[in-house]
Amino acid sequence: MTSRQFTSSATASLSDSTQQGTSPHDPTSTRGNALEVLRRLVGRDDADFHDGQFEAIEALVDAGRRALVVQRTGWGKSAVYFVSSLLLRARGAGPTLIVSPLLALMRDQVAAAERAGVRAMAINSANATEWDLVSQALAADEVDVLLVSPERLTNPSFRENQLPTLIRRTGLLVIDEAHCISDWGHDFRPDYRRIADLIAQLPATVPVLATTATANSRVVADIEEQLGTGVFTIRGPLARKSLRLGVLRLADSRDRLGWLLTHLKELPGSGIIYTLTVSAAEDTARLLAEAGHVVKAYTGRTDTMEREALEEALKNNDVKALVATSALGMGFDKPDLGFVVHLGAPSSPVAYYQQVGRAGRGSANADVLLLPGSEDTDIWQYFATASMPSEDKATAVLSALAQTARPMSTQALEARVDLRRTPLELLLKVLAVDGAVKRVQGGWESTGERWVYDAERYARIAQARIDEQQSMIVYEEMTGCRMEYLAAALDDSTAAPCGRCDGCAGRWFPTDIGTGAVEAASESLSHAGLPIDPRTLWPTGMDRLGVPVKGKIKPEEQVGPGRVLARLTDLGWGNTLRAMFAQGVPDAPIDSGVAQAMVAVLRDWGQSRWAGQGRPVAVVSMPSRSKPELVRSLAAAMCQVGQLPYLGELTLDFGGPTGQRGGNSAYRLAGVWDRFIVGPELEAAIAGYGRGPVLLIDDLVDSRWTLTVAARALRLAGVDQVLPLVIAQAG
Template identity: 45%
Template structure:
């Protein structure tokens, strides 16, 4: 060690405390229970350590103080693997306050890579933050890692539960970390940190980071949190209740939603009710998300309605409340999200609302998490037959998976060494692979147990914090004396009838548009004179408004008069141009009268004729079962033909649902080629799950 760092543990620990106070800027700060022990294990004894501590405990302080101590002892830079850009931004700001030079290499700062590489070589950088995906980037592997790994002073895996596919937030690229550890010198300490790991996840992480790892695990109680769980099936009731309760809560907060649509819709409703609310989801740009994070930090917003995209690592110590609009799929996920509240204030609120749609959404998430055996084997067989680089679009033509799921599976196979990637092309390696059916069955069984645990949490009449801690295998779980099962709820779960009525009208009063297809699945452009117009829909399938009435109508075999009347008014209000002169429908062999009746009633309501112009000549699978664009296009390309009169005027082409937009595209193109005017697609609901 250098002369500036003590060699006896007592003096060394005093120096570590001074480093902590420098980090926090508070001269009287003390270590929390377990922090010093973790720092000593990593930076003094240079061990491999797994830290499992509650949210807000200060895990980042452990690796920043450890980095400071190791750098003062002339060790090399710390490598911190961090899963999200939002988390990185917070970590960089916190580290720099402690006088550490922390930088990141990620997909948004390629122009800085060369200078960062130079500074690493000159030992000017104390810590490098990277996402696990960097370990799949050839430029990083060739230009940065070979010079960095042999000199590393500490290797940190933040949110280490992501390494485990038993965890709630598995990231395939985290699997690369085990192989990366082999590149480090044997004496380099390794630190894994998480707040969300039960015994099963801890065991899996330990197996991957090394059996000799030291585990430091603390109690998971959050003394500032007052928990509540309320079953509130109706979306309209939840919207109304939230608009009434949020203004009464102290401070600012987050409302978590399971889907992107719900996050955007809830924020719009709250704004309409006079609440400073914005939505935050994965479909926003990085700049927009950064701006929203900053606005919440500055208390410019009362509430941010967010999906899990506002996840690990977002740190606002004075966050006053976290509410869940729907129930997460696991206790671990819920604990992590609700734990954002009350980290540095004495009182905060965590409320879980449960809706009638929760189980359907969770089932969809689970069913789409990993491809089925036939889907996976089709992919492997395709790559084996091609025996050379195959592009992603070429794979999509043969494999019925949405692009996101397909890329996720290819990434898993790449991490396991079964395929290799070159840009957007893939090829099979010689490594043997069999579908992990038994393991996936166990994972799905565990997921269902977790979903059942959340249902029991919501309906339980015993302490909520005690239940939550027990579900996370905390041996010290006891009644908290704070939650609404321990003490009386200080607010009503009822909502004003007038507000509920406005919420119901809001859910029903948001017609949507959807854009026409502009390219064929092979990539060539659809000529403008063969494209349909922008489409109209009453809502989203099972959205608590007209989308739910659409579901009810399909189940009953007939759509209600109220639903048809709403569609008539929506079409009239849209002032479609050029003005429609007639209506036709997309026929179905499975339910031949359902959409036909809808089309005829719409035509009557608009005062224009219905004309049967399209015939279905081949039974096709529902578009919802076709997962990517190539498969969806192929599924309907030869299923319909013009079989009747085609008037020359503009036409409304009606169906009950739209999923891929290929049915509308193919049938609309046929009508245009047969001499119709502009084709206006109209549906009751879009099926977009997110």
Template identity: 55%
Template sequence: MSEDTTALRGAADTVLSRLVGAEPGAARLREDQWRAVEALVAHGRRTLVVQRTGWGKSAVYFVATALLRERGAGPTVIISPLLALMRNQVEAAARAGIRAHTINSSNAEEWDGIQADVAAGEVDVLLVSPERLNNPDFRDQVLPKLASTTGLLVVDEAHCISDWGHDFRPDYRRLRTMLSDLPPGVPVLATTATANARVTADVAEQLGTGLDGGEGAGALVLRGPLDRESLSLGVLGLPDAAHRLAWLADHLDSLPGSGIIYTLTVAAADEITAFLRQRGFAVASYSGRTENADRMAAEADLLANRVKALVATSALGMGFDKPDLGFVVHVGSPSSPIAYYQQVGRAGRGVDHAEVLLLPGQEDSAIWRYFASLAFPPEEQVRRTLDLLAAADRPLSVPALEARVDLRRSRLEIMLKVLDVDGAVRRVRGGWTATGQPWVYDTDRYAWVARQREAEQDAMREYASTTQCRMEFLRRQLDDEQAAPCGRCDNCIGARHPSEVSAAALEAARAALGRPGVEVEPRKMWPSGLDAAGIGLKGRIAPGEQAAPGRALGRLSDIGWGNRLRPLFADGAPDQPVPPAAVEAVVQVLADWAKGPGGWASGAPDAPERPVGVVAMASRRHGTLVQSLAARIADVGRMPLLGTIGYAGGEGPGAVPRSNSAQRVRVLHEAFQLSPELAGALSDSPGPVLLVDDVTDTGWTLAMGARLLRRAGAAAVFPLVLAIQA
């Protein structure tokens, strides 16, 4: 090692010691960490680091930042995907004396001040969410300045660049622009823990860190073994959801330290959180629906061990850093071994032993299919969007496009971002425009990605049932050539956790999961953009035409009633009378609803009048189910069955889009009618009515039915459905 290299190594270890809170020079970079730092600082090379979770990838870019700043380089820009990661990174940087700030969706009021500090040289590290890269103002005004002054560009969780991977995010493709604008010699670091060989090669290509002698040849690619010696993996196959909840209640206290309980859906996270709290556990729910302030509080509580666990969806994923996290339990299998490896990697970073346990569920495959349905849209929908943008005389906003394109907003936005990356559209102030550049629908690639998703699902089923080493299985899924039996998992040394549950816990779990009733929020605003479809509805739905808050027996995505109701609505399921158990549960829902706050039997001074009758919604697929449910409710409640809201013209609207609200309202507008008999009954007895349907998704069928009933004289409309789709 030359004198200059020796001095650089010593300076690097000094920064690392500050970062980890050790005495000066007491900490020392691992060999591959040092190789990455040396490549970035001494040689200005582009480096791709694929190393296991907890290996210390953030130490590489913080150490490199400190050394580069000492040499007069500009600030480091870190493209970082999650707010949890950003908050952890800002705190870690401060420990090393590195001034770090973040620009993301949660701190818009600070952006101007932060950008001024960057211009004044008072920021060492700027963390930017990938979504900012395609914000028109940021892209056109801020990004070019950043690119020209950046001393180091870091792409964290770089597997998001690749649509061959499990967590592709089109916003990451905007990095091409920033990379092309970087001055010569500016180092680039890409890091990830969850990339197989195919994704690694694709990420390298996207970043210009070519592996085959092309542009960017000579870049350093550091790929290490993916074993996590602190993790003990296991699988418990339990009979049903009640047994899984009971197992948590009986055994959560025996798991080391505090940890994370992952679920596949928001509904499951809320159910498990409520149940465990009832059983006396300090837990908190964490999902994409959790408010930002509540997320921060939950993260802080877990970091300080004030809670035993966060019950989380994948919203708590990449980058959350708690070195002493003692366990990760999955209630339900992720659809990908790579995603699973990433999530279990939250545990055991700074402790010798952490427990990792998978509790697969019967609902897993159905949930996988739902998320798979959100893949890149068919070509005809993409072409229609391009045609609309090309024909428009001004930029079209996403709401304006929703009224013309049969796609949910989230799916429409992702499609537009992909088209933007491909050069076919461009985001500008006011919306989106077509560029006129030719665009080809890559059918083969999208089909290949879909097949890969199916293969990943099969691999997760195999992981749950294999008798071979589980860590070796995961490592081979990530193309780790050094994969070998770990000697720690349940298949290597035997099961460490009993599958038995106590009778008391099982009874409580069954009661919690069997407790029916979920509120159905009524629609109060018309979707924007309806005028483009020739429908004169906008703004707030008139109070005299709105539905009241309603009730559902359960959500199809939950692990309680969802598991019981899902077979009724599965593809190919016969249309049949409502099962007796569901009728009993609906009666309980009605009783609780009537006596609860705002219910007609609550005794409150402003309580509504008791419903005077029952009305059913027409249903082409589940007509027998809906009619039998309405009849049973009328019979039990001793109310008349007033009739059915039928289809206008008798045929109905045909296939109703299950996509965005504007499309659904466009199709449902004037699709229903009241028979003279039903209209007459409402006129004769203008009290409240129960409106019965099978399932609600967007809520617009109920809104349209309630509007008709209110206009015909119903004093209030209380929707009652078997299931909520979400």
């Protein structure tokens, strides 16, 4: 039976019951109808409501109220809005509009809706080709539930052409993962802040439901204020009886990976291994896979179609684990997920509770283990400030938009404001929510409204993030009940000792690490060498910054493929390199261990036949402002190992590059343009060294524009090809 046929029969049966003597608005009939839908949803004739489920349904369906449901993951919040949707549809209401934050969550919600006989469709970035079909189905009243990503609310076409009709017809508005609409929520999502405007546009008779599993009292109060007056709030106990929590402190990344190699097979069922960075997820997945474990990496870099396939593989137990960043989080539903392990701690107990809540949703037992890392606090600090708008950057964006009468694309703005694409888009969303800019066809434009930087608000949020980080450290170091602590962090008044965690029942997990595992982890972490892909296109709008280039970089001016020892965020060499490049660390000759690793990179590169470029015949070094001794000593070492002549060092003009780390491509390029000079001595050396590529030695690569411009200068001076060899890569 198709979902549409099932929905028709479900709606018909509800309508029939109301025609046989009971009023559709009679509260005494609502429970029976709701129970019928619930049992179809779960596929069990003996299913009944959990405490609070029917009360929420009744508030929405019979009273038309605005409700907030704060319940632990697995409690059945989706059942509340699916049952309510069918009951309201049977009474003639329009479709339910669900604002849902993640594609994975949408996929699970659509599948759950179909099981309940609810005709559900979604509008998001992954199904742009289906939007016309969705519009047609809505016009034909063939949609019971429409799931919309919060980002759609800022899309000009959707906002102008579809949203007004939806608002007029909406029978129920659902805000899933509602902590995102709060400044105090652990997931700062500017697009979610638009939902308050959406609520304000709805008729007062339209019920609104907000749901979340991760809201403390401060977040609850904030959500209630945005929902309006007379909010009906249901808060249940948040402790998860199925979870067995523990913390295992180990010396370093080698030991943490060694523990996983030793004990992954012993963990129950299949699960998720969370890491704090993309590179850590990829490195960990590679190591475990090489050791024979069936694991895959799942990060923000993973293609949308591949993500869906990986989610299915985990649900079907085709993999032991997905090694994931927070990209696999809210809404992923595998009731029998057996374990969650964290390599590095999330920055707050609330965020940690949300992630471990993926496990044990439909099973009696699941294991949760945290393996904190020494690098956690540095990563927390970066992400705590990355989403906060900067006053000077915001002012620059508003000034640029005010100076043009036409909409400006994000790409065009990059040439006027020194911000990379992702933080620029985030800032634009913040400014749009604040009413200072708006997204229109063709880009962004200023509204002309006065905008004032709310320094006090952002300072409060920043301080809240610091407090949350400290609370996470307390969780790691505590000796009491861990589940009680997490529940208390969410202001759960029923928080009590769980009797299962390592604080209550003692250490339940093994602590030994196999010798072979330590060696394998060490070998993997000592792996040296990553490719540096050459730039092939100039950024757009460079003429506005006084740089006369556009389009493709001429082949005869391009830098060649390069190699870097490791990223600063890597689990292996990352720790060593972070210490080397930490602020305040004095310049010094290259460490012997790092030098040996660079030799290994050079050797492996040569075994790959230099990516088709030919063996280098000489060495040139970059004029580093912060680490000149480091760079020169590395160049000398490479000359000695490769028996290559040293041609010299490029010269800096005008005091060196002015582009700052973290800026966008246009400004980064403008900051180094024409700053690298091939001086007379180097030019003479180039003329006499013969034909063939040269190695270009540098200490740190980020945007790659420094290498690109330096290589261009060398090639214009007669060098055949330039192959960069760099110690560290930022990010």
